Amino acid sequence: MISRSALNAATNVGAVILSSPRTSAALSTVVIGTTVAAFFLRTVLGTAGFLAALMLLVVLVSLSAWAQWKDIGWRALVPISLILFTGWVWLSVAWSQYRAESVASALYLLMLTIMGIYIALVRDTIQIVRAFGDVLRAALVVSLVFEILTGLIFDSSIDALLIQGNLGTAEPIQGIFGTRNxxxxxxxxxFITFAIEYATRSVERNLAIGSLITAALVLLLSQSPLALGAGLIIAAATGALAALRRVPSGRRRYWQILLMAFTTATLIVSWLSRTAIVAWFDASDELAYRVGVWRQLWTLEDNYRLEGWGWIGPWDATVAPYLAFGSFDSRVPDSAHNAYLDVWFQLGVVGFLIFVGLLGLAFTRSWLLASRRRSIVFAWPALVLLALAIGALAESSILTDFGWVTFVVCCVKASRELSWRRALDSSVSPGI
Structure with missing residues (x-):
């Protein structure tokens, strides 16, 4: 029989291991890697195997957070706006038209949220950037290897992974992510991550340059109108942010207002010129497909406009109302292809307003941090959040897997730095 002293000694050893920086770094990297390769892992391991891996990770990060609780503190929980959104997701189970699926999807979202919060609480921003950089480098290299094998060496396809072997043709590539977008x-x-690594000299110069070239090459080979358009906006935002960082703090507020006015005007002009922009990116077919989905979604939304149909995350084509969408352009939609409309449809006007508020607060805080703080590393959450927000206009990936984990990480990091509760505790603070 194990003595109490031996049990206590084993518990203490376990707590030391779980609270060590190396354990936190390893868990953070594995979480990011697992979620970024979610499509690939689901295909290889099956849904059950993938969920088992995620549940194991949730247990490990929870134990690790518990072992470090004295360093984290009770005020470092989560932003209140994030609590409101996840809370509304769980409340939607009560009126969901597909209750079992809503419970399962809400549990999945909770697991992703816990892992994202863990990364944000136990790792510094530069450590997070390095973890994302290592994982994304590997993901892009693996994608290129698969495309080279199928497109240039064997001239074949891998149907299970939706890899068509298009590298030797003029068609877009998908890598291990399923779609070009x-x-x-x-x-x-x-690319944003590698640029921050290069600017902060957190990796060797040659590695940073090679990573940037690889990311740019993959971006071009994907031929994604969404990513290319978002890239142009990110480039403009980076220039504006660099200019703001050089403005004296006393005049920065006025330049922020001027930048906001200019951005608003640009959005209006872009909306008025949307037809020409779509034609320039050769995205007419993609837009027509999405418009078809949006129109039918908007018609069905009339039934439950305030509270929504109930949370389901990625669509399940076997339950109503998603089975009613049928096939558009030989494709069965697995989402609304617009995160904002997806939230509106599933969680109603209330959920939509909470989600927009959560995203708006997170981006505003991260942008202010990026323009005020001396270290360029604080630009990473702002630029990544901007990329996610733009991507949400044509895809719903921000609501699941890598997109949601990354979103939660950026939200919590920004909240801990700028919060009304920071006055209560100078060391840590969540936010609304």
Whole structure:
């Protein structure tokens, strides 16, 4: 029989291991890697195997957070706006038209949220950037290897992974992410991450330059109109942010207002010129497909406009109302292809306003931090959040897997730095 002293000694050893920086770094990297390769892992392991891996990760990060609780503190929980959104997701189970699926999807979202919160609480921003950089480097290289094998060496396809072997043709590539838009957005976030690594000299110069070239190459090969358009906006935002950082703090507020006015005007002009912009990116077919989905979604939304149909995350085509969408352009939609409309449809006007508020607060805080703080590393959450917000206009990937984990990480990091509760505790603070 194990003695109490031996049990206590084993518990203490376990707590030391779980609270060590190396354990936190390893868990953070594995969480990011597992979620970024979610499509690939679901295909290889099956849904059950993938969920088992995620549940194991949730247990490990929970134990690790518990072992470090004295360093984290009770005030470092989560932003209140994030609590409101996840709370509304769970409340939607009560009136959901597909209750079992809503419970399962809400549990899945909770697991992703816990993992994202863990990364944000136990790792510094530069450590988070390095973890994302390592994972995204590997993901892009693996994608290119698969495309080279199928497109240039064997001239074949891998249907299970939706890899068509298009590298030797003029067609877009998908890598291990299933679609060109997902690959393109991953490449864009990777480019932002590698640029921060280069600016902060957190990796060797040659590695940083090679990573940037790889990300740019994959972005171009994806031929994703969404990612390419988002890239242009990110480039403009980066220039504006660099200019703001050089403005004296006393005059920065006025330049922020001027930048907001200019951005608003640009959005209006872009909306008025949307037909020409779509034609320039050769995205007419993609837009027509999405408009068809949006129109039918908007018609069905009339039934439950305030509270929504109930949370389901990625669509399940076997339950109503999603089975009613049928096939558009030989494709069965797995989402609304617009995160904002997806939230509106599933969680109603209330959920939509909470989600927009959560995103708006997170981006505002991260942008202010990026323009005020001396270290360029604080630009990473702002630019990544901007990429996610733009991507949400044509895809719903921000609501699940890598997109949601990344979103939660950026939200919590920004909240801990700028919060009304920071006055209560100078060391840590969540936010609304």
């Amino acid at each position: 997902h690959l393109g957005m991953i490449a864009l976030i990777a």
